[in-house]
Amino acid sequence: MPLLPPRWRLLVAVLAVLTLPIGAGVLWLLLTGWFDQVHGLLPVGGWSPENWRFLWQPVGGRPPLRVPLLNSLIFATVVAALEVVVASLAAYAISRMAFPGRRAFLGLVLVLHAFPAVSLLIAIFYILRLLGLFDTLAGVILVKVALELPLGIWLMKGFFDYLSWEIEMAALVDGMSRWGVFWRIALPLVRPGLLALGTFALLSAWGEFILPFTLIVSSQRWTMAMYMQSFLSEAFTDFGMMAAVGLTYAAPVLVLFVLGQRYLLNIYAGGVKG
Amino acid sequence: MKGIRLRLERLSKRFGRVVAVHALDLEVGAGELVAFLGPSGCGKTTTLLMIAGIYQPTSGAIYFDDRRVDHLHPRDRDVGMVFQSYALYPHLTLFENIAFPLRLKRLPHQEVAARVRRTAELLGIAPLLDRYPAQVSGGQQQRAALARALVKEPQVLLLDEPLSNLDAQIRVQARGEIRRLQQELGVTTILVTHDQAEALAMADRVAVFSTGQLLQVASPDELYRRPATTFVARFVGHPPMNLLEGTFTNGQFVCGRQRFALPAAVPPGPGYLGVRPEDLHLRGELAGRVVVVESQGRQALVTVDLDGVELKVLVDQADRPAVGARVGVGVQADRVHLFDASGVRIGP
Numbered sequence: 001m002p003l004l005p006p007r008w009r010l011l012v013a014v015l016a017v018l019t020l021p022i023g024a025g026v027l028w029l030l031l032t033g034w035f036d037q038v039h040g041l042l043p044v045g046g047w048s049p050e051n052w053r054f055l056w057q058p059v060g061g062r063p064p065l066r067v068p069l070l071n072s073l074i075f076a077t078v079v080a081a082l083e084v085v086v087a088s089l090a091a092y093a094i095s096r097m098a099f100p101g102r103r104a105f106l107g108l109v110l111v112l113h114a115f116p117a118v119s120l121l122i123a124i125f126y127i128l129r130l131l132g133l134f135d136t137l138a139g140v141i142l143v144k145v146a147l148e149l150p151l152g153i154w155l156m157k158g159f160f161d162y163l164s165w166e167i168e169m170a171a172l173v174d175g176m177s178r179w180g181v182f183w184r185i186a187l188p189l190v191r192p193g194l195l196a197l198g199t200f201a202l203l204s205a206w207g208e209f210i211l212p213f214t215l216i217v218s219s220q221r222w223t224m225a226m227y228m229q230s231f232l233s234e235a236f237t238d239f240g241m242m243a244a245v246g247l248t249y250a251a252p253v254l255v256l257f258v259l260g261q262r263y264l265l266n267i268y269a270g271g272v273k274g
Numbered sequence: 275m276k277g278i279r280l281r282l283e284r285l286s287k288r289f290g291r292v293v294a295v296h297a298l299d300l301e302v303g304a305g306e307l308v309a310f311l312g313p314s315g316c317g318k319t320t321t322l323l324m325i326a327g328i329y330q331p332t333s334g335a336i337y338f339d340d341r342r343v344d345h346l347h348p349r350d351r352d353v354g355m356v357f358q359s360y361a362l363y364p365h366l367t368l369f370e371n372i373a374f375p376l377r378l379k380r381l382p383h384q385e386v387a388a389r390v391r392r393t394a395e396l397l398g399i400a401p402l403l404d405r406y407p408a409q410v411s412g413g414q415q416q417r418a419a420l421a422r423a424l425v426k427e428p429q430v431l432l433l434d435e436p437l438s439n440l441d442a443q444i445r446v447q448a449r450g451e452i453r454r455l456q457q458e459l460g461v462t463t464i465l466v467t468h469d470q471a472e473a474l475a476m477a478d479r480v481a482v483f484s485t486g487q488l489l490q491v492a493s494p495d496e497l498y499r500r501p502a503t504t505f506v507a508r509f510v511g512h513p514p515m516n517l518l519e520g521t522f523t524n525g526q527f528v529c530g531r532q533r534f535a536l537p538a539a540v541p542p543g544p545g546y547l548g549v550r551p552e553d554l555h556l557r558g559e560l561a562g563r564v565v566v567v568e569s570q571g572r573q574a575l576v577t578v579d580l581d582g583v584e585l586k587v588l589v590d591q592a593d594r595p596a597v598g599a600r601v602g603v604g605v606q607a608d609r610v611h612l613f614d615a616s617g618v619r620i621g622p
Contacts (some may be wrong), residue, residue, distance in 0.1 A: 066510065131303065164359055164361060166357040166358070166359045166361035167355065167361045167362075167363060167364075169323070169326070169328050169355075170355065170357055170361035170362075170363075170422075171350075171363075171374075172326075172327070172328060172347075172348045173326050173327070173328070173348045173353060173354070173355045173376060173432075174349075174374050174422070174426075175348070175349035175374040175375055175377055175378040175426075176349070177347075177349075185363060188365050189365060259432060
């Protein structure tokens with residue numbers, strides 16, 4: 001491999017220094033998960049599979065791992081699916097159709113996106129209670145989807161705007177219905193956008209903490225983030241096991257990120273390049 | 275494939291307060307090719323999209339033979355259309371692109387395959403059918419788009435600037451091919467173009483548009499010889515016609531210090547005199563000085579200044595004068611075009 005040019009070497013050095021704390025954190029997580037004790041970044045004592053016993057048995061009054069794991073899986077996939085479906089329908093309408101209030105709607109969506117969701121938590125709590133959705137996964141899913149939709153709509157609108165009108169006109173002339181044009185021409189052509197939004201929504205929902213923490217009580221409905229948090233709240237914190245839980249929690253994300261990073265890059269590159 | 279007669283009646287389209295097309299009347303015969311010619315924004319593409327069924331007319335009617343179609347969905351009109359960008363479906367192979375309209379008609383698979391092959395062979399793209407649009411050249415994409423429009427054997431073929439994205443060389447060749455194909459199939463065709471040479475070369479008749487209105491519908495020859503307005507006179511023909519603004523008095527047209535004899539009697543008053551560069555020569559009596567000489571291959575376009583009035587004269591390269599030379603411009607009196615002050619032709 002050829003050496004980097006001098007200017008690049010400096011850049012890489014700076015980036016390496018900046019990344020160091022994060023790298024150290026990940027290293028700590030890995031070591032702590034597998035060893036008895038870790039002082040600084042040095043493992044002390046022996047190798048400790050005990051840290052992983054939550055995998056096969058319930059620990060300290062918590063539900064077995066499969067409960068929060070399954071809840072998180074349901075939460076993330078349903079949120080992602082709903083978000084992709086609703087955002088693409090809304091974005092297509094906004095991108096392609098003239099209707100009264102279109103501009104106002106677009107502006108409102110943008111404002112909602114900028115609005116800090118945490119400030120709504122108490123109101124949301126009351127609304128869910130009123131609807132009988134408090135302490136249910138469905139309730140949190142609805143809230144999460146609603147809060148993420150503005151971003152999704154704007155993102156998908158960018159992808160649809162980039163589609164040529166003439167292709168849709170051609171499909172109409174070829175004999176397709178308006179709905180068919182959306183379903184069989186427009187959607188396949190914004191596939192990169194759908195995948196990007198889907199991956200993004202999945203990751204965001206998987207990592208969500210504050211909404212389930214506030215809106216769910218029963219341990220049978222915990223998500224992974226709450227399961228992990230429960231290890232912190234005791235007088236004695238088993239850092240070894242918590243690190244192991246953290247690694248378990250992070251594993252699917254790493255896999256998904258490796259598989260989906262091509263689509264994610266699309267989002268961060270502005271989202272308009274189909 | 276049998277073409278139908280197409281009739282537009284008082285067809286209008288408004289977008290908000292903007293009138294895109296105003297009270298258009300036009301009849302296109304069965305199997306005829308009519309070109310819609312005009313600058314961008316003149317309403318020609320809007321009219322085409324109303325015929326296709328993409329736009330709903332604000333008022334007026336569209337008839338295919340005696341069937342009124344303006345309220346019908348595009349799929350019930352049986353039109354084929356080629357778009358300027360070709361608008362091929364990028365996620366489908368050329369085969370699937372061409373098969374698309376047939377699949378929507380739910381034709382049996384074997385018939386779809388047979389018709390796609392036949393159309394592709396007709397257009398010389400049969401070896402490319404399993405490629406994607408991005409993998410073939412612009413000319414091949416254009417043929418694929420034409421194949422997709424023709425494969426369902428439409429009653430009307432609509433071409434929206436189908437050649438404007440091609441290289442100049444292929445364009446002239448494609449012109450001839452499209453025209454031949456259209457005549458062989460006998461399909462009624464509308465060609466939208468802003469290129470007057472393309473319109474004159476391909477069409478049976480040319481309809482000239484300006485700001486949403488139809489100015490003249492005529493054969494290419496007639497359009498060239500007897501433009502109905504100064505707009506048509508300026509737009510059709512290359513190099514463009516000389517148009518002088520001046521006054522008609524008894525038997526003469528006065529422009530600046532120049533006087534031109536008139537071939538026909540016209541009412542006195544302000545107006546325009548037009549004369550094509552090829553209808554002028556440099557062996558006449560109007561004294562002037564050569565300002566610019568542009569080589570045009572076999573001929574040269576000479577700009578002559580006649581005391582403040584500039585005329586462009588087309589001469590053979592052999593007779594090409596030097597810049598600054600004193601020349602006498604002559605007019606073939608029977609080849610001038612006379613227009614009144616509003617630009618409408620009044621003679622000869």
